[in-house]
Amino acid sequence: MSQGTDDTITISLDAMGGDNAPLSEVAGAVETVRDTKGINVTLTGISEKIEKELKKYSFDSSRIKVHHASEVIEMHESPAEAIRKKPDSSIISGLKLQKTGEAQAFISAGNTGAVMAASLFTLGRIANVSRPTIGSRFPTERGITIVFDVGANVDCKPVNLLEFAVMGSVFAEHIYSIKNPTVGLLSVGEEKSKGDLLTTQAYELLEKSGLNFIGNVEGRDILNGSTHVIICDGFTGNIVLKFAEGVLGLLKTKFTDYANRGLISKLKVGMAYGTLKTIMKDFDYQEYGGVPLLGVNGVSIIGHGRSSPLAVKNMILRAEQMVRAKINETIASRIKDIKEFTA
């Protein structure tokens, strides 16, 4: 390896994952090794297709490897079934490189459910974590807000929410350098008594957790930046996440409709749209580098199916950060402490 130091880490990248695979994946890998030091990439998938794409670029060939996997899990396959039927898929094969020590992290823009299930199956869980979680960063008026869980766990128990809070705090601390991040519980009112059965019980646990718990927050607080980490069950979180995606579609349609009213409207929209686009950069998932699956015994990051080369590169950088920060070690020790008092 050209970096040659002990410090170099290897990221296993599912080259068959996204809607533009392997184009975005290969381009993202090449850009990363060009622009950074200390990161090697192993592209996992059908080697013929990957090699063909790689030929378009010149790069330090010691830093990008191809790891052949003969099967591909498609976007709409049932996760459980796909994992069983396709043991040599790029997802499972790519994850296994963490078991053999050939890679320290895995990234995929493929079938989200399959990546979650395969990660859990291949990497296992961190001790004392009952359910891994995926979180998503939201754009806010000021600062950072990350919501956990956004879809890994639709039916939750109070203790799951407590664990999400611990993992989310560690993530905010290590990845965004926020000291003692604030944690809010997503509910329907600020008062402790407001909420459903799940949240009112989770409140009790969070209050005693030693986390920087600020109590209940409401839907509007996700976007005002008042809280670093917001906790909810994965059903609610997933619906909010997809609703937020829908907002951009709605704005686009409304602007187009308005532009079609006449020339002046068209000119105004032209002006407004450029401004809006600049402002909307904050909403761009490609900037954020995918959503991490926290709680598995390794590093696994899931990207949007439409991930561009930039998004892939940002996921690789995020994976590197997670490996170097050793966030799993901190999660393991904090979860252990929490378990002791909730036992």
Add this chain to the structure above:
Amino acid sequence: MSQGTDDTITISLDAMGGDNAPLSEVAGAVETVRDTKGINVTLTGISEKIEKELKKYSFDSSRIKVHHASEVIEMHESPAEAIRKKPDSSIISGLKLQKTGEAQAFISAGNTGAVMAASLFTLGRIANVSRPTIGSRFPTERGITIVFDVGANVDCKPVNLLEFAVMGSVFAEHIYSIKNPTVGLLSVGEEKSKGDLLTTQAYELLEKSGLNFIGNVEGRDILNGSTHVIICDGFTGNIVLKFAEGVLGLLKTKFTDYANRGLISKLKVGMAYGTLKTIMKDFDYQEYGGVPLLGVNGVSIIGHGRSSPLAVKNMILRAEQMVRAKINETIASRIKDIKEFTA
């Protein structure tokens, strides 16, 4: 009464409800009687304050009455306690006018929880309805989408969701003249198997309901206008509703930040903001006339605390529509049919 016909209806309006009460309420009532026929308004609350405000206007005094109620339930009082401690509040007193036949509908921009609880307590439920529901219309790319429940019921059983679907369908049919409205179940994936325990069980009921059920819809579908009625538990619905409110705040902040970058940015934002404002009119709750509480044995509409005179007027018109369309009669007969097959 000047209208003098059998056809005139009387709306009982909580004059102490909103943040601008009684200003907005009185102005909205006066505007309504000026612009319409066949609607009288009874302003309920502290008569001295209401009379003082009414003196500012000239109007047909036979069409606006004042009904004195000595107590006011404040915005942040606990609903259950407030109702018990303040039996002569404008909310309870105003609702009671439907029991005596002095009014056919009630409207309040006051404490939402108190209005819901007092409505249920005073009016009772339509036969076979286990839980009344509140719905909210969302702006969409095309057409009408109304989401039920948005906060009346945080913990739901599958049969509650079925009832919301029936009531929501009747509302869309009678108020928005949509024939056989489509009904979607809010979930985390389109497939029948996707969802939490509640939604997967509710799916089974909805499938057999005889409603125009189109299956699961996702968060993004709330805004694309693909479904007339979307059903969810009140915890999820409330969080989505408040998140949507937060979107406007976020856009405003981002535009202001961008404007502060310099003169050109400021000019661009000036242009963009006007356009955005026009487009955003669709997001304006004041246009929609409040959210109806469906399933109570009467008409009760809850407005936003910040309701303007226009919002109050639109609530009055919505209440009139609900009374004239006799939507409770249709709900009663449809719910009865549904109960027979789910029994």
